[in-house]
Amino acid sequence: MAHQWRGVIREYASRLPVNESTRVITLGEGGTPLVLAPALSALTGSEVYLKVEGMNPTGSFKDRGMTMAITAAVAAGTEAVVCASTGNTSASAAAYATQAGIKCAVLVPDGKIAMGKLSQAIAHGAELLQVNGNFDNCLDVARKLSENYPVFLVNSVNPARIEGQKTGAFEVVDFLGDAPDYHLLPVGNAGNITAYWKGYREYSEPYESETAGTLPAVSTKRPVMWGFQAAGSAPIVAGHPITEPDTIATAIRIGNPASWAQAEAARDESGGLIDAVTDEEILEAHRWLSSREGVFVEPASAAGVAGLLKYHAAGQVPSGKKIVITVTGHGLKDPQWALRNADGSDVTPTKVDFDVVSVADALGLA
Numbered sequence: 001m002a003h004q005w006r007g008v009i010r011e012y013a014s015r016l017p018v019n020e021s022t023r024v025i026t027l028g029e030g031g032t033p034l035v036l037a038p039a040l041s042a043l044t045g046s047e048v049y050l051k052v053e054g055m056n057p058t059g060s061f062k063d064r065g066m067t068m069a070i071t072a073a074v075a076a077g078t079e080a081v082v083c084a085s086t087g088n089t090s091a092s093a094a095a096y097a098t099q100a101g102i103k104c105a106v107l108v109p110d111g112k113i114a115m116g117k118l119s120q121a122i123a124h125g126a127e128l129l130q131v132n133g134n135f136d137n138c139l140d141v142a143r144k145l146s147e148n149y150p151v152f153l154v155n156s157v158n159p160a161r162i163e164g165q166k167t168g169a170f171e172v173v174d175f176l177g178d179a180p181d182y183h184l185l186p187v188g189n190a191g192n193i194t195a196y197w198k199g200y201r202e203y204s205e206p207y208e209s210e211t212a213g214t215l216p217a218v219s220t221k222r223p224v225m226w227g228f229q230a231a232g233s234a235p236i237v238a239g240h241p242i243t244e245p246d247t248i249a250t251a252i253r254i255g256n257p258a259s260w261a262q263a264e265a266a267r268d269e270s271g272g273l274i275d276a277v278t279d280e281e282i283l284e285a286h287r288w289l290s291s292r293e294g295v296f297v298e299p300a301s302a303a304g305v306a307g308l309l310k311y312h313a314a315g316q317v318p319s320g321k322k323i324v325i326t327v328t329g330h331g332l333k334d335p336q337w338a339l340r341n342a343d344g345s346d347v348t349p350t351k352v353d354f355d356v357v358s359v360a361d362a363l364g365l366a
């Protein structure tokens with residue numbers, strides 16, 4: 001019988017803080033495709049793969065961490081969870097809390113949240129508050145709320161989130177048979193780069209499992225980590241928090257990343273880098289992915305590809321390597337960007353008469 005994917009907790013139970021008696025809250029997250037990107041591979045002369053995280057149940061990688069965070073919340077007997085969110089965390093928290101039968105409160109920054117994400121949180125019945133402030137202000141309030149009231153914080157400052165998200169690295173290694181040479185990804189609050197690096201480290205050494213004894217190393221090496229922030233909100237690149245972060249890539253519009261130090265550790269221990277890409281470079285990468293690779297992502301998700309294109313143009317991407325780029329969330333979350341031409345004008349469909357000759361004409365077949 002074909003193997004059906006059972007969600008990241010059951011697939012990687014021996015490497016996560018769970019045991020046989022844990023009540024697992026899952027929507028079948030993880031097991032996402034690692035897609036060979038033909039155009040990026042041809043451009044660079046390397047084998048470039050996309051880890052397509054938009055294929056998760058709520059359309060972003062946040063589900064990997066949320067299955068763990070909500071499972072931990074339920075194990076702790078919690079009745080309600082809270083998160084600050086630029087959108088995808090709230091969509092994910094709301095869905096997993098619904099399955100667990102607990103309440104979910106969501107703090108989102110005023111304005112700048114994509115319709116697709118907002119509608120998910122509302123559809124799943126989250127208590128949604130739009131805070132007069134930015135993401136960093138929301139996270140600050142969510143933290144204080146969880147410290148002073150009976151609610152459980154499910155942002156990526158919760159270690160359970162990082163545990164779940166490290167499974168992304170496991171899947172890459174399991175698929176390729178070893179770690180890639182480079183791993184590129186967007187950086188916002190920096191939980192994901194922290195989690196991937198943790199996963200790659202754990203897979204490259206013997207692992208002391210709580211339930212299965214000592215597990216042997218799975219990979220022979222670790223990748224070089226390249227993280228990319230949006231130029232208008234690139235605190236790690238600038239070396240100081242950004243008070244008014246600004247970018248069209250709303251999922252990485254974060255001025256003071258919670259996992260700042262861990263992101264720098266991933267960069268330094270792997271011999272990698274964290275750099276910025278402009279909104280124009282992000283939108284160009286977004287168009288490249290949809291028009292050349294067949295992969296539709298939300299703008300923030302394209303930051304890693306924007307980084308690859310930028311470093312390729314500077315002659316700094318080696319050929320003959322294996323390069324994995326995480327594309328973090330689905331294009332349908334924030335579809336408006338696809339309806340613009342490169343010059344900023346609106347895309348308008350060609351109108352034709354109800355007639356085969358006109359249609360053939362319009363398609364240039366005549």
Ligand SMILES: *Cc1c(COP(=O)(O)O)cnc(C)c1O
Nearest residue numbers: 088188189190191192251328329
């Ligand atoms: C959350 C998110 C990011 C940023 O991830 P961090 O862990 O905050 O660095 C990037 N892209 C998308 C689509 C996201 O939802």
